[in-house]
Amino acid sequence: MPKDKTYLLTINGGSSSIKFTLYNVTESLTSILSGKLAGLGLPVAKLRVTNSIQAEASAVDIKADNYQQAVAVLIDWFYKHIDISSVKAIGHRIVHGGHQYKNPQWVTKQLLKHLSAITPLDPQHLPGEIQLIEAFDQHFPQLKQMVCFDTEFHQNLPTVAKLLPIPRQYYEKGIYRYGFHGLSYRYLMQVLQQQDAEKANQDKMILAHLGNGASMTAVTNGQSIDTTMAMTPAAGLVMGTRSGDLDPGLFGVLNRSESMGAEQFETMINQQSGLLGISTTTSDMQQLLEQRTTDTNAEDAIAVFCYQARKQIGAYAAALGGLDTLVFSGGIGENVAEIRTQICQQLAFIGIELDNELNQQNALRISTLQSRVTVCIIPTNEELMIAQSMCDLLNLNHQGEK
Secondary structure (H helix, E strand, C coil): CCCCCCCEEEEEECEEEEEEEEECCCCCCCEEEEEEECCCCCCCCEEEEEEEEEEEEEEEECCCCCCHHHHHHHHHHHHHHHHHHEEEEEEEEEEECCCCCCCCCCCCHHHHHHHHCCCCCCCCHHHHHHHHHHHHHHHCCCCEEEEEEEEEEEEECCCCHHCCCCCHHHCCCCCCCCCCHHHHHHHHHHHHHHHHHHHHHEEEEEEEEEECCEEEEEEEEEEEEEEEECCCCCCCCCCCCCCCCCCCCCCHHHHHHCCCCCHHHHHHHHHCCCCHHHHCCCCCCCHHHCCCCCCCHHHHHHHHHHHHHHHHHHHHHHCCHHHHHHHHEEEHHHHCHHHHHHHCCCCCHHCCCHHHHHHHHCCCECCCCCCCCCCEECCHHHHHHHHHHHHHHCCCCCECCC
């Protein structure tokens, strides 16, 4: 790492993985190194690293029974492989900032205190994200750290979408629909605007981030007008281990019939439900697809996932008053043609018609030329959004990614 260059490091901490990217800042942002520590909490986790400059990739098995161990492994790797003195700042993705914080911020003691206080809003992500910030501060105290909030993209939701149908007093306390996956949606909109700014700013669009965490967002005039996740990332679509929307009376039923407490209920809906809960075997969509012909539970999990996604597309088409563009992103949305096909079947009535060959190729556009709705795939890049926000706060000129 040449000393005369400016480098930025992005950290994207999830509930079961931690991704990082090292960018060189010139007239553009260039990714020179990226990695992912995946499988946190499993018997064997894996650290994969790709050197973009030398076109090299490596993978090693590691022990990371918990987030604390994973963070320690990551810090140790950085000591050995990155000249941290050449890094100007570190940027983190933070899922939830409450109603006080939505825009990118430099990390302060006050901010960390606030994030610690609101961990009940997102116990699956915030504790680990705070651990990452504190670990980097402990080992590299000379570095500035910045956070980007996943709620930023949705901060101007119209009141009709934002309000939850509970007593109004709770809205005043910051209990309302926040929406998440905001960095991903911001990137998708940036790509669409680069392709055709006028079309992107006028189209009625549904953006579908489908992965282990899954959500959709309805966009018109370039702005989010509704989104499936709500007060927490547990709401909305069926996900890998999260339930998505549920009957609110369920907690009372399980509390009375099985003496289930709030903590047990949260564990169930966040870690034991969704694809894993229905299938009883796995939250991995690829494994479920391999099992579907011999395992009815696996088939049920896939069917419910696709049905709920299809139903949401119909609902958002109604909310938008029509539909021009549907975008698939996220691990499942970008890579699993079979799921895209199953979601889009029976949607011809709103103008969606997939080209089977293009869909199997994971092409940029996967709809037919006759399809009234343009259906496309855009691989997301949350890390680039974090890096761009750091450049803005540091007043560094950049022109996106090279």
